[in-house]
Amino acid sequence: MTILFFVLCILLMSCGNEKNSSEIKTPKKEYSVLKTMSEEQSMIKYKKTYWMKFTQSKQCTNASCDMSWKDALNACPSGWHLPDQYEWEMFIGEKYPQRDSLNIEGFPFSNLFFWTSSYRVSTKKDEVFVPLFVQFFSSINSNLMNSPSKILCAKDEDNEKSYFKKNENFFYGIADLELNQPSCIDGNIYLDYSSEILLICDDNGLKSLEKKLKVISDTVDSPIDSVVSKIKFLPPCSVGMKNHTFMLGDFRMFTCTDYGWKSVGILKQEDVIRTDIRDKNVDYKVVRVDSVEWIAENLNRTVPGSACYENKKENCLKYGRLYNSNVEGLCPNGWRLPRRRDWVALFSRFGLNGAYIRSKEDWFLDFRENKDVGLSVYPAGYYDGNFTDFSMKTGWWSYDDENVLYAVLFDGERFSHNYSVEKNKYYVRCLRVVN
Amino acid sequence: MAVGIMRNSVLIFLVEALFLPSICYSNCGLKNKYLTIPKNFFEVVCDSIKCAVSIYDGAVRQDGYGCDSKQEFLEYVKTTLGRDLDEKYAGPYMLNRFARVYRPDIIQSGCDYLKVVPVYNVDTVTAFLEPLQEGLCPVFMNMNYGKGLYEAKIERVGPVWRISFYHNSKSLSDESEFTFFERPFRLFVEPCRNGKCRFYSAEKLPFARSSYEKAVLVNNIDRIKAECSFVQLIEDPEKIGSGFFVVNGFGKCKIRIAQKRGGFENVWVNVVQHDGMSRVYIEGNE
Known part of the structure; x- marks a missing residue:
């Protein structure tokens, strides 16, 4: 009976309710039922991260709500964030006992699409920032068509780090104001690639801080086990990139720290x-x-x-x-x-x-x-x-x-x-x- | 667990369980992301005169639309897409799919022996193709799913035409300065804009880079010459195509493409004017 209850809850949640029909009770009913659960019951904890069991955000009042990536970036309630691709990869990639019971625990069906806060960068002029999304709870792909998708929100056990949002030596990701700038996460600092001016994301728009990134001009030895890439733009400094060093095509090196990207200098090149x-x-x-x-x-x-x-x-x-x-x-x-x-x-x-x-x-x-x-x-x-x-x-x-x-x-x-x-x-x- | 809530709600959900099969499909017209897209995103049906092409552009497909009845679907299409679909479809192009209304650039034939004829009043057909001779013709399909260059093989089988399309997939990697194709092709020219027409030519590699990379887009404009006065060549700064033709006239012109492995590929083209716009087609045999 318990299982039937939850299975039915999930089935109803996963169906749209755009059109009312006389045979169907409105989906809001089961949503309001779930709302009476305490916060603990509406979350799953995996390692040091809490995952919200359904889309519950400022914009969406119904569990099947799809939204654009731009809206998704800032749609999580205060204290929660849109997980990046690495957080998703850890969550869906590893086995843990509760995963088998995901559907029963109130998690949405696995045949849905969820946004990540990550984007893929490329050197193509018209496709600089392509957001990534989770497909079928099993893989992460680029959303080239930018179709609206759902979100799940996460929060860290030890609360959101706000340090790097204020420190102008660290930035979350690269933006290019001339080309397609990525949509941004409120309060995060971004770097405009061409001018190296720091930008703050404010009300979904990037605004100049009128300060430049402090770039270390010292040369550094290339750590040969680091990831080095000749891409023009860095993706957001996320969970899976911690302590890795990236090099842009112009030999500037950046390390991903707990607080964001940090400039570490320029690749040392002796004469050949x-x-x-x-x-x-x-x-x-x-x-x-x-x-x-x-x-x-x-x-x-x-x-x-x-x-x-x-x-x-x-x-x-x-x-x-x-x-x-x-x-x-x-x-x-x-x-x-x-x-x-x-x-x-x-x-x-x-x-x-x-x-x-x-x-x-x-x-x-x-x-x-x-x-x-x-x-x-x-x-x-x-x-x-x-x-x-x-x-x-x-x-x-x-x-x-x-x-x-x-x-x-x-x-x-x-x-x-x-x-x-x-x-x-x-x-x-x-x-x-x-x- | 929430036993109290459960008890109060069991009855409601048991009732709704009876309607389970229809619950998920009550939303007629939802764009279903989980459609199985057919292997070919279009169908071609030919007779002795011409071929009908129906393109699934992902937007109109009854069986994915979760409608309870055909009538409901027809009403949805009328209100949402503004189209009146007749329940009966005229033969010989009777198909069980719904095709999109023709857009001028949805099918771009690269040769003058395969004409594209727009269709406005048959909903299952996107366009007619009128072949004039057998041969290979590059065709660009400008649709959402399966967009790209195709190799159309035109044959006469008894009294009837047959056109087979092969998707000449293009490499999507941005790690290479080159664009690779699955198959080589002599020339394809896009519709011109303000007298400028982007063109593509892909030559065969001596060894394939991978199973899908057996030809490379020629990107060195110095290897290409137009032997007529009304066609000039300029580089494509975005490196999307091999270059641009700049046309200021019409007529036949020979395009000469030096091949890396020696010799030349000579392609005769026909520069025509359509509604004030230039088009460059590969010319058929006379």
């Missing part, structure tokens, strides 16, 4: 130095990037099992040799195969911009620019049973963070990897760390 070394009567071109020396060409030592692309000698001369997975001892003394972290450090050092790494010639795609620092990566393909991807991609033997041998691939713009490499042949580039 080109030298030559000689090892066992072989000359190698070397490029030094920060504290790492990379041999600036693929290895061309003849060993059993190695091959030229399409078995053509001229390809070995220009692009080096393709080797099978017996990579022990291939690099000259004192040098080694790259690890994943080496590639990450290299790529982030150049702002994730392949223009600094790829060669000027032989690429099929007409890249807009080339800033080859000397590494001159050619799209020399590789072997995976067939010779493949010439002029589009290349790959090298590398080790991952667990010392597993795999292949790291580069297509001129981004890196990828492949673990199914047993019978494949890839190129070899060696490096060494210098003090």
